[in-house]
Amino acid sequence: MSASRASYRAVLRLPQARRTFAAALLGRLSYGVVPLSVMLSVTHACGSYTVAGGVMALFGGTAVFLSPARAALVDRLGPRRALPALTAAHLTLLALLTLGLTRPSPLVLAPLAAAAGSCCPPLGPAMRAVWSRLTPDRGLLQRAYSLDGVAEELLFVTGPLLVGVLAGFAPPAAGILLGAALMGAGTAAFVTSPAVRAVPPGKGAGRRGGGGGPRRLARPVAAALVVGLAIGVADLLIVAFTESRGHGGAPAAWLLAAMSAGSAVGGLAHGAVSWRGAPGTRLPLLTAGLGVALCAAGLAPGAVTLGVAVAAVGFFVSPTITTGYLMADESAAPEARVRAGAWVNTAVNAGSTAGTAVAGALAGRLPVAWCFALTGAVVLTTATAVTLRSSGGGRPVPA
Numbered sequence: 001m002s003a004s005r006a007s008y009r010a011v012l013r014l015p016q017a018r019r020t021f022a023a024a025l026l027g028r029l030s031y032g033v034v035p036l037s038v039m040l041s042v043t044h045a046c047g048s049y050t051v052a053g054g055v056m057a058l059f060g061g062t063a064v065f066l067s068p069a070r071a072a073l074v075d076r077l078g079p080r081r082a083l084p085a086l087t088a089a090h091l092t093l094l095a096l097l098t099l100g101l102t103r104p105s106p107l108v109l110a111p112l113a114a115a116a117g118s119c120c121p122p123l124g125p126a127m128r129a130v131w132s133r134l135t136p137d138r139g140l141l142q143r144a145y146s147l148d149g150v151a152e153e154l155l156f157v158t159g160p161l162l163v164g165v166l167a168g169f170a171p172p173a174a175g176i177l178l179g180a181a182l183m184g185a186g187t188a189a190f191v192t193s194p195a196v197r198a199v200p201p202g203k204g205a206g207r208r209g210g211g212g213g214p215r216r217l218a219r220p221v222a223a224a225l226v227v228g229l230a231i232g233v234a235d236l237l238i239v240a241f242t243e244s245r246g247h248g249g250a251p252a253a254w255l256l257a258a259m260s261a262g263s264a265v266g267g268l269a270h271g272a273v274s275w276r277g278a279p280g281t282r283l284p285l286l287t288a289g290l291g292v293a294l295c296a297a298g299l300a301p302g303a304v305t306l307g308v309a310v311a312a313v314g315f316f317v318s319p320t321i322t323t324g325y326l327m328a329d330e331s332a333a334p335e336a337r338v339r340a341g342a343w344v345n346t347a348v349n350a351g352s353t354a355g356t357a358v359a360g361a362l363a364g365r366l367p368v369a370w371c372f373a374l375t376g377a378v379v380l381t382t383a384t385a386v387t388l389r390s391s392g393g394g395r396p397v398p399a
Helices: 002-012 017-046 049-065 067-077 079-100 106-118 123-134 138-167 173-191 218-244 249-272 279-298 303-331 334-363 368-388
Strands: none
Touching (some): 017 173, 049 106, 067 334, 079 106, 079 173, 123 173, 138 173, 138 249, 138 303, 218 279, 218 368, 334 368
């Protein structure tokens, strides 16, 4: 245990690491605050879950699927030029969206939400690219990515809690303004860090083959996609499981917390180990472990055993994503690392969205156990494909 603490302390002792990481986390906390605040605000203003769901789909869709394009802009112009411009546009559109809630109209709110999502600054991929520059060796980079991933997951727990506290004494739109303030302050502190100021613009990153295209990153992107699928499926099936047994919502919350806790433990444990094999060797094993854990969740007879199973599912989530980021970093040229990491991040989010939709369609037709088993089979099949596919992941893509 002391070795683990020492390894993570070594990450935070890197020059400028603590300041830069803290600034990035402050801005990324907005990711956990703004979406829920937008959902609550639109629901309150329009009185319609349909309108709120449509607005959120546009906000989330542009934020997720345009992430590689925004990351390519950061690679090309450099974070000091691209991130402030994106942040300024994002904050302006959030302010307009908040103003539009005073006289709500779906024809106004929908395009504003889509535009705000499309400008969301990619602070996560940008921070991981900075970690790659700060860390002197691959083992330390693995620990940095693990620490980054666990911290980001905690932000998505902290953000909704802040919104809940704020909702007790302020209108829902106040959460949007809080998220905007967090993003503005975090980005300003991030781009003024000496570690970020030292990152030059990647003039070659915008050319074809500039490192980070989905074909070159097929293995980590495929693994990240099924990790997201597993998260989305498990979230919905946990709720379906508890409701089918008449337990209500409280056990579902504890089960979801168990999966998040398992992911945090798995991420920290994975980062603390000095692995001998390359990330490309570990990736299929971790993906297969996730598939087996999902199949085991389908065999759970009760809430307690399901809690153990979903904690095991979570245990493989963070290490698999971290390994995907390491492979993406190895596969990209230095001036294209933000975009490479963004492809992995986009795959996780897209997989989660698809997983929720698929689980919703299957849960009404099949028993929950079969839904877990089918998802596990898809993940295991992907693990086999990741094993067989030769990607040449250790060679950087030329700019």
